[in-house]
Structure formats: structure tokens, C-alpha cells
Amino acid sequence: MRRNHACLTIIAAAALAFANAGAHAGNLPERPENIEFRPLDFQPPNAADHRHETRSGVPVYLAPSREFPLVQINFSFRGGAYLEPADKAGLASMTGAMIRRGGTVSVSADELDERFDFLAANVSTGSGDVMSSASLNTLTWNLDESLELFIDMLRRPGFEQEKVRIYRNESIERMRQRNDNPGPILGREWSGLVNGWDHYSSRVPTRNSLESITTDDMRAFHAKVFQPGNLIITVTGDFEVDDMLARIEHALEGWAHGERMPEPPAPTATLTPGVYHVEMDIPQGSVAIGMRGVDRDHPDYFPLLVMNDILGGGGFTSRITNRVRSDEGLAYGAGSSMSMPAYFPGVFRAGFQSKNSTVALAIKIVKEEIEKIRNQPVTEEERTTSINSFIETFPRSFESRQGVVSIFASDEWTGRDPDYWQTYRENIRAVTVEDIQRVAREHLRPEEMAILVVGKWEEIAPGDHTGRASMQDFFAGQRNRIPLRDPLTMQPIAE
């Protein structure tokens, strides 16, 4: 323990001694637009103010705060599922999980769990598609012991056989549930359609692939990815900067730097437009409609953000939500997204869930909205709402210190222009009504879009009793049937 937190309180409440007794309404502004607000001066933080480097060159972003006696340390490593051999799908996620669960070379898995739990430290490790990470959240007074254990685990994981077996069995049980919900089926097939089954983002572990992964495979993956040549560290919470830097130096001492991992590969598949369907006996169909988009460095980045916000990204102020949900009552959730990732072009995707009989009608409305935003300029009011929202909610991205440093770490990984946040609001403000229509025309091309439906076809195909739409209205009624896949082998199930 280095400091006593006994009298820490989250505020020093200077409570008002007197009640504002009877101070009554007087004249309230007639509309909210008539209220006068004082200006809010917000400048985004600068990465340089938080960035440090260890002697060996590992970037470290620090943002201390004394409010709570907690320290949060995140290690982020480049590399994930895209580095797996195709027949070892699941290697990254299994390695990521087993670093935490398999003990260390000198501490057994049970003892490691027990000690972390007794210290009330939250520790997790994992590997996703593109990034791997390890994080520690600990009480300040347990930092010494927690950090020592954390580093031991990260540098010298034990991969205990018995724990690997338990984890593999748990994973297989989760696999069995792959066809129980429409969401995962839609996500999986959509990725296969858009990115191709050979791309890492569509690759799915099978029982065989999990069973083929050996401890040696995991050790090799760990050695390649979880090493300081491939690392950015962020720390927030209750610490002194110099002290934390010294701790990190000590933690990394003697840990050899390996190669930095390459960027993930781009998908090579081309989407074939059309209607695709997976049969599922549920009362509500799930739908995705979309096509390949662009990456983050595309010059249309800002206009596309605003365009999608107006079309379907902005919730209740967006057109798809307004029409599909509010006007017609066809869905609880309806909207669109425009992913513009760092490494390769992303995807435009609109979607909703609607009872089987109104799936066709809702698709028709979404398509109408896509046509409309291409063919007519948006109103100035829509543009203003969207732009104001981006600008005024901008400070929220930096609300927590954890948010700040993780933005900077991610920017460094992806090589984002350091001016991006400083000029963000200007760039948003510069988007015009003409820009919005131009990018809609250029990037939303209905004839190139696919429609994927998961649901009960017999009820979906004819449409609802009002006769406003049926599945005959799209791609001349042609349907590409996608078979359900066996949850353990991912092989199509013949019907």
C-alpha cells in the first residue's frame, strides 16, 4: 500500500444550504431552440501529451487519475486470426484464452486463478481477428503483486494440458449452439458472401480444427504475437507517471523483441448481387442488404459518415428508422452502417428484423430510401442535424481517460493521420448537401447489392395481407438458397 484511500470520496459536495424555495417558473422558453447556451470550449487531447517510450522503444500512453484507487493496464499486440493457418481456425482465440487460463511455467493454473481472484484483480487476455490483448485492472495497493503475476503469465504462459482440454470442450459446446439464433447465422453467411470464405474474417473454427491445435501451436503463436516488438501499452488510473514507466521498464526487462506482425490481408472475393436465403423456423426474419464500401483513407470518408448517418446510421433521426420503424411499425431495430476500416475497404450494410410476412415490405422501403438519397439532395435540416450531432457529441469520445489512451494506441497501430482529431470537426462541418448526394450515387449502387434473409420462406415469400410487396419484387423473384451448416463441421446440411 502506498497511499491511504480511506477518506476518498468522489465529490466534495458543497451542498447548497438553502432550498430555492418557491422559485417559480416565470416564463419558460417556448421552444428548446430559444434557450441560450453558453459556449462549450473543448479541445481534443493530443497524443503527444500522453505518449512515452520504453528504452527499447515500446510506445506507452499514460493518463493518470486519482479519483479511484484502481490501475488499468492494457497491452495490445498486432496479430490475430488472420495469422492462423487455414486448417487451424481457432488457434488465435484459443491461444488468447489459454494464456489467461493455463497458468504460468512456475505457477499452476488453479493457483494463478486463485491468486488473481483473491487480489480482486480483473485479468483478461484474448486474440480477435486482427488484434490481441492482455489487460489488468487492480486495486492500487495490490499493483505490485498483480503486475508481477500478470507479467509472468504473459511472458511465460503454462498452457496446462488439462485446462486446454476443458477449454476445448467448452468451445465445442458453444459451437453446438451456432444455429440456435438467427443473428449468428446472418453474420456468418453475410461475411462469407461479402468477404469470401477464404478470408480470415469469415473463417470459423470447427470441431476438427480445434482438435488439431496442439500446445506447441499455441506456444508458437504466443511467441510470435505476444512480444514487445509488437506491442503498445496504455495505463490509466491511480499512479505516478515516472513510477509507472519504471515498472514497465522492469516488466519488459530481458524480453526479446520479435518482428512486428504484418497488416491483415484484404478480402479478394467479389459479391454476386442477388437474394440469398437461409431457412429457419422462426416468426421474425433477419435481413442484411449491402455491398463493398471503402477504407478509412478514402477522400469521401467524411461525406460518407454524414450520408450514412442520415440514411440509417443516426437512429431515430435517420430515414430508415423513421420509415421502417416509426411510420410503418415493421421493426424494432432498423438502420444502416458504413464500416470504413483502416486496412482495406469495408462494407455498407442496412438491415432489420421484421415478422416474416413484412420482410419484403421492409426491404422495399430500405431500397426506396437508398434510391431516394441517391436521387434527391437531403434537406438542409437533415444535414444540420447530422453535422451538429457529430460535432456536439465529439467530446464524448474523450470522456474517459481509458477512451483517450485507447484511441491513441489504436491510431498508432493503424497509422492514422495525427491531425485527424484536431481537424475532425472542421471536416465534418465542410460536408455539403451536394457532397452527400454525390457520395450516395457513387458508393451505394443498388444493382450491386446482395440481400440476405434468415427466416421462414413459406411466410416471407408472399409478403403481407396488404399486398404492398412480396419477394417477387427483388431480382425477379430469384432466390439463392444457402443451406444451413452443421454446427460442428460447418459443412452444408443437405435437406
Next chain:
Amino acid sequence: MRRWILSATLLVGLCAAASAQQVEVEEFTLDNGMTFLLVPRQDQPNIIAAGWLAKVGSVDERPGITGLAHFFEHMMFKGTTTIGTRDAEADKRFTQRQQEVHEQLMALQHGVQFERWKRGEIDDPWNPRNDTPEMAKLRAELKSLMDEHGAEIVTNEFDRVYTTMGASGMNAFTSYDLTFYFINVPSNRFELWAWMESDRLYDSVFREFYTERDVVHEERRLRVEATPTGRLDEQFDAMFWVSSPYKWPVIGWPSDITSYTREQAEEFYATYYVPNNLVGVVVGDFEPSEVREQITRYFSRLKPGPTPPPVVTSEMPSLAEKRMYGECDCQPQIRIRYHAVPFMHADSYPLSVMSEILNGRTGRLYRAMVEGDEVASSASAGVDARKYAGAFEFRAETKGDATPQDIEKVWARVLAELQENPVTDRELQKVKNQIAADSYRRLQSNFFLLVQLGYFEGLGSWEELNEGPRRLQEVTAEDIQRVANTYFDRSNRSVAVYTRREGTTIDPMLAAIPAEMRPMVQQQLAQIAAVNDPAALREGLNRMRSMPASQLPPEYAPVMEYIAKKIEERIAELEDAE
């Protein structure tokens, strides 16, 4: 081992300090009875999280209006006489006319249409395809009135005003006991929140009433009907609670969702949305004196009403164990739920600590059934303490060939251990260390703090935020043993066992067989199932195996392999039975 003991001593000393974490809340009440909780914080600059709760939830409903509290939450976003319309007068006329048509439609729905259904003339009285001509006409009229009305409505203006001015994360939730509405606003725009929220409390207009119920039906499909266990879980709740209004789902029964009238909604509003039944909560970067002044200025216009009636129907004591067996497209699983205690009951603290001793990878459930006997792939326990009553639930999913019944046996063992012996000092201290650390972690986000204050206040008192961690630290091993022997009788519980619906896992071997050959395979399987003599089966198997592979077309290979496997399984089954 030595180091454990060392750190244990250290932590024991420190936890007393840790549990002293207090949130200082400035609480005040307006003349009309509306209470506010203010927590100014400067550590997360520029943002204010603000919300208010109505002390009303599905527990305040009755059959016929189940789901109305939640439906109401949706209606609160539809605007006021100022927000959401181009012409408030026309708005009223449309609303009135729609109400009349809907009432006529419902009269037929609950009259002639229910009669036809009761006599078996139609399969589903709610499906518009089964409408009588008169109903179809009224339905079409309602739809065209709604469309015409749509032209006068400024759709989602409530959202648009907030969004344009930089508010974000606007939403609301309804639970069994409370309804909570919340948003984040830039710290210079607190007055916007005061304007918007006092306006919708002052004169909400329930426009788009009939479209919104379709949205709620879709929400119900999304959350309940299209999920693996949703509909069974609802039935389990309805079985568990005998007399308590916690019986029905927060979202309501579909027949009620279709039937609410505006009159019922207005009555509900007048009863429960009075300022003396509301509590505002504000957390973030603000000057308390300014915020207090604006609150007083805006919210004082709300007129107080009679104190809403309390829920008087108590849950009857459970006299017998109840069990249900359901099938779904889901992992086989079990839920065992015991009647326990309401929010802030003295025993809720030992029960919570007990659940934490069971949970987590170093908890007793994981050690006993995920590892240990290896019958479960996941297992957890939890306390559900509500305003008027509570429950303790254990749930787990199977692993491999284990059945829910196998899990139940291990649960009985784990429970007996808790009943017979006090938990160890180390286990108890571990859980208390985690509770102490979490008492800080849960205060970090303004928004999460807001939700907790609102939630606790809705169930009883926001002071649980400060009280809870302290009372949890006081729990002893004896307390845990005592509650383990108080609430866990068989007669006090309901058990739900779900197994996977047949035919939904497809045998990969069968999947490898071409579709046109499957009928033949099915026929063979039926014949095999009818044979009761293992010797006859073995003979058949030998005959099959002795056939030279070259005599068969190659596409028959997987078929033969599959049938052979099925015969072996049948033999094993018969021999097991002997």
C-alpha cells in the same frame, strides 16, 4: 502458499478502508413532491448524464393491460403539443378519430372474432388474414387515418431536437418495478434536458399509438419469440410466481399488446406519472446551484397527484416443488429457482455473498461441475431481489453427453455442502475483496452511476449504493450457512429443464448422404429400431461388413457406414437395457 497468507492479512486490514467508499449525493424535493439526486463530478469533463425514473413497472399492471408500463415508455418519445406536430389541433382530431375506429375494431375482435375462434372456425383471431369484411374495412380505415395523420406529425422530433443539440445515448428501459429515461448532454446544455423532460411530463401526446404497438410486437418477437429459450423462460416465470404480478413478462402478453386503449394509457399516466412518484438523477460536470435552479424552474410546473396505489397482492408461500420440461433449439440446460427475499432485505446480503462464492472460475460451481464432474459447460447462481419479492436462481448448461439431471445431482451436492459446513475464511475473504474492488469499479462511469442510482431508488433507496458494500462486508460464514438452510427447500423451488429439440442437430454422417438416398436410409433405420434381438442385429451387421466394397457403387459407402453405426448403437442400447 505462504504468499497467499501474507497477502490475506494485508487485505483484511485494507478492506475496511476500501468499503468506506461513499458517493455523496445531494438530494432535494420540489414542492410538488418530485425528488432529485445530484452527483457533481469533475473527472469526466464536459458531459452530464441525466435521467428520471417513474416508480412504476409491470408489477403495477393487471391481466388485460400486461406490458402497458413498457408500451408507455415507448409512447413517451412521441412528443407533446409543442414537439412532434405541425398542427396541434389537427393532431387532436386525428387522434380522436383513430381511437374511435380502434375501439370499433377491438369490439369486433373481442366479440365476433373471438366467437369464431372459440368455435374453431379460424385458427388465429389476431391474424389480419382472418378478418371479417367489417374488420378488414375498419383496419384499412385505421391505416389510412394513420397515414394521413403521419403528414401532420414531425416524426421523431423529440429525438431530432436532442440530437441537433449534441445529446446522445437517449434511451429508456422498463423493468418489473420501474421505468427509467436517460440521456447524455453536453455540460453547457443542462437546461435543454430540463426543458425537454419537463415538457414531456407536462403534456405528452400519445400519437402514433397504433403504429407503435406493432413496433412492440416486433420487439417481442426479437427478444422472446425468435430466441432459443425466450418463450419457455416466460412460461417458467409464469409457473414460478403463483399470485405475484411478477408472473407476466415486462413486455406483456401479445393479446394485451394488441388490445390496449388510449383511455387505459391515459389513466395509467395520470396515476403513476405524477411528480410525487418520480425521481430525477443528474451525474457529471455541472455546478449544483445552477442545476438546482433550473430544475426548480422547469419541473415545478408539474401538478402533484394522489400517491399511486401500492401492489397489494403478495406471493403465496410455495407449498410444492414445480417442474417443467421443455424442448427448444438450445443447449440442454437447467434452471433451479427458489423463492427468496426482496431488495435490501437483511438476508439479501448473505445470499449475494453465497452466490459469489459459487460463481467465477475459482467458485464452487465451476470447480464442481465444469471441471470436477464435467457435466456442465457453464454454471452460475444469482440473486434477483425485486421491490416486493425476490428469488435465488441456479442455472447451468450441459457438456458432452451429460444431461440436465446430471447437473441437478451436482447442484444438490454443492448446496448440501453449503448447508452442512460454513464456507472457509479464505473463500469469504476473496469474495469480500472483490466486492470492495467492485465498489470502486462501478462508480467510474457517470452513466453507469446514473443507472445504478435510478435503479436502486426505484427498488427502494439509492442509499443501497453506499449501504450495500458495507453490509456485504459484514456477512459471516454463519450467515451464509443460515440462509443456505432457510431458502433452499425443495418445496420452495421451481425447476425448468430444457433439452434440444429433436432433428435440430443434424448428424454429420447423415449430412454426407445425398438427399435422394435419405428416404431409403430412414426406412432402414425404422426397421433397425423395430428389432429387439441384439443377436439378429449383429448377424445383419456382419453380413453388411462381409460385402466386398467393390460390389457397391461409391455413393453407397457413406450410407453403409451410417447404417452400420446405427445398428451398433441399437445393439448397445439393447444390451444396456438388459
